[in-house]
Amino acid sequence: MSEVPRRKAWWRARALAPYAFIAPFFVLFFVFGLFPLCFSIYLSLHQWEPAAGLAAMQWVGLDNYHFALTDPWFHKSLFNTLWLAVASGLPQHLVAVPLAFFIHIKLRRSRNLVVAAYFVPYITSSVAIALIFSTLYSKDFGAINAALEALGRLPGVGALLEGFRPDWLGDADWTKPSVAFVIFWRYIGWNVVLYLSALQVIDPSLYEAATLDGAGTWQQFRHIALPLLRPMMFFAITLTLIGNLQLFEEPFILIGTESGVSQSAMTTAMFMYRVAFSDGDFGTASAISWLLFLIIAGLTWANTKLFNRGGNGHGAL
Numbered sequence: 001m002s003e004v005p006r007r008k009a010w011w012r013a014r015a016l017a018p019y020a021f022i023a024p025f026f027v028l029f030f031v032f033g034l035f036p037l038c039f040s041i042y043l044s045l046h047q048w049e050p051a052a053g054l055a056a057m058q059w060v061g062l063d064n065y066h067f068a069l070t071d072p073w074f075h076k077s078l079f080n081t082l083w084l085a086v087a088s089g090l091p092q093h094l095v096a097v098p099l100a101f102f103i104h105i106k107l108r109r110s111r112n113l114v115v116a117a118y119f120v121p122y123i124t125s126s127v128a129i130a131l132i133f134s135t136l137y138s139k140d141f142g143a144i145n146a147a148l149e150a151l152g153r154l155p156g157v158g159a160l161l162e163g164f165r166p167d168w169l170g171d172a173d174w175t176k177p178s179v180a181f182v183i184f185w186r187y188i189g190w191n192v193v194l195y196l197s198a199l200q201v202i203d204p205s206l207y208e209a210a211t212l213d214g215a216g217t218w219q220q221f222r223h224i225a226l227p228l229l230r231p232m233m234f235f236a237i238t239l240t241l242i243g244n245l246q247l248f249e250e251p252f253i254l255i256g257t258e259s260g261v262s263q264s265a266m267t268t269a270m271f272m273y274r275v276a277f278s279d280g281d282f283g284t285a286s287a288i289s290w291l292l293f294l295i296i297a298g299l300t301w302a303n304t305k306l307f308n309r310g311g312n313g314h315g316a317l
Helices: 002-044 063-070 074-105 111-123 124-134 143-151 172-199 205-211 218-228 228-246 249-257 268-278 282-308
Strands: none
Touching: 002 282, 063 282, 074 111, 074 172, 074 218, 074 228, 074 268, 124 143, 124 172, 124 249, 172 218, 172 228, 172 249, 205 218, 218 228, 228 282, 249 268, 268 282
């Protein structure tokens, strides 16, 4: 080979080298990301049982979507999901914002230790958390009912708590509140860390100027911290919204496949799992997943519009 073709080949190999190095990412993304996404859309328009093979797929069009939208169990699962999302998500931020501000202002030396303690539940295994709370929620031997029984022996309290021994995970009236508390307990530390990180970048001179003007801690929280936390609040609430509408692990492990009495804690993700793996209807399950995606996208858009209407996030004393 002459010098010129050899040089051209060398330059061609050098130009293609970056694409060769990045090719594994695109291959993995296509195989495990893009292909499953596109196949789920295609699958949602078909009726298919995996055991029968791909040749058994039958085109049904939008029948799977129509079936899901008219299925009362889908409506119930969607109601349960929204109930759990609001009951566990809203208190997280109502508690996390002032708690992060208190830690930022009052606990400067022990801040890292306190934040680590709050963050531990977030990084703990879902199975371990569910098993611990299953023990705590036990009707006959749980620590919660044991504490209620001990409080019932106190003078003046016994009449209020007499006979109050709920079956937290077996009574339809208490199933959703019990699951919602576990979700709240697990993720509040994550939100505290988010808000605390945002508070730490606020200019301390703003608090100093407010103090010189006679503003107390509450006024500083209301007129300085809250307005400047709006971008982080939008980010944290968006994450909570997306995560809570896809709830699966906590209720599934706590309640099991039965999803509580009268399916009182069956979320949409759990219903989708049951349709796919118990009923063997992967087409309808794919349709449910895309309906859930549209609901999440719509609520996320509404959340974005709500925060954009609130202004630019700056406040004045």
